Amino acid sequence: MLTAEMPSSAPVWLASRSPRRRQMLAQAGASVCVRPAEIDDGSLTPGCVRPIHWAMALAYLKARCVADSLRLEQGAAASGTVLAADTICVHRGCILGQPADADEARAMLIRMRGDTHETITGVCVLSLSDRRRWILADRAFVHYGPVSDAAIDSYLESGQWRGKAGAYNLRERVEAGWPVWCDGDPATVMGLPLKRLEPWLARLRKAAP
16 A cells, blocks of 8 residues: 555664665664665566666565565564665666676676666555555766776776676765766665655654754
8 A cells, every 4th residue: 555654653663784875864863773675686577667666676676585584583573664775776777786706797887887777766664553655766877087097997996896786886986086977866776765755755754852
């Protein structure tokens, strides 16, 4: 059941291992309990689904996975809200998720170099008590300039590409001096569309003790 108002009862369970998402929520004043979803989305394929729908579907699958595990553990006492998100990059119609290894990360970075790609983050907020869910997606466009092969190789050796859609984090690459810039909410590119979520975050802050 889709609802106009996002569920926001505490505790909020973050269905993600991403330290960036935890940090972004903390900086936004939201307290969460980390409960990663045990889903290997790398083993899933979108088929003919549009990228924006795929990002939302992955977010829902992760939220549902965590909600089911909490209900299994806590039974009727399960309460709170599950927050899940999934970020993908789309370059010339091809979906780019998290690279499996350094070779795939290199291929992604070289593929996107000197071009513009789209980044989409899907979000699902799910109530444990009454199973209400609220799903959205936000998109931003990232312009990726002429990065040298040497810069890419050095970056790959650092291991910072691991666990990142499109093999990069926008803020880190900007701070490293790469010619990368964004049209849209930079937070969407980094894994959580904070501008779209601000009304919900405000409710969480207001309800916090």
